[in-house]
Amino acid sequence: MILDLSIGGVLIPGLLVFALIALVATMVVIRFLAATGVTRLFAYRPLVELATFVIIYGLLVQHLPSIGLLP
Template sequence: MIVDLNIGGVLIPGLMVLALVALVAAVATLRLLSMTGIRRMFAYRPLVELATFVILYGLLVQYLPLTGLSS
């Protein structure tokens, strides 16, 4: 089970925290792709953005138990 984050007595679900981390990583990845010019090769950019987020989110959820942050 993924541990909830407690900030000042407010519980934030662990999966939401992972989603925010994945969103930041996806934005950074997409900016890197656009700076290198690779992003122009994709025909449908919104689909690439969504797929990048889903892949990063899935990787974070899959490898979370290896970090010891889950109970």
């Protein structure tokens, strides 16, 4: 179960925290792909960025609770 994060008494949903982590990771991956020139192979870059975000987000939601980083 993904728990909420409490910061100063304000509850932040755990999935929102995962989304922010996935957004940062997506930016890093896309910059790496752009630096290596791989993004020139894609016809529609925004779709690749969205797909990268969805894949990273799905992996975070699926695997972080199972490895014990979240209760």
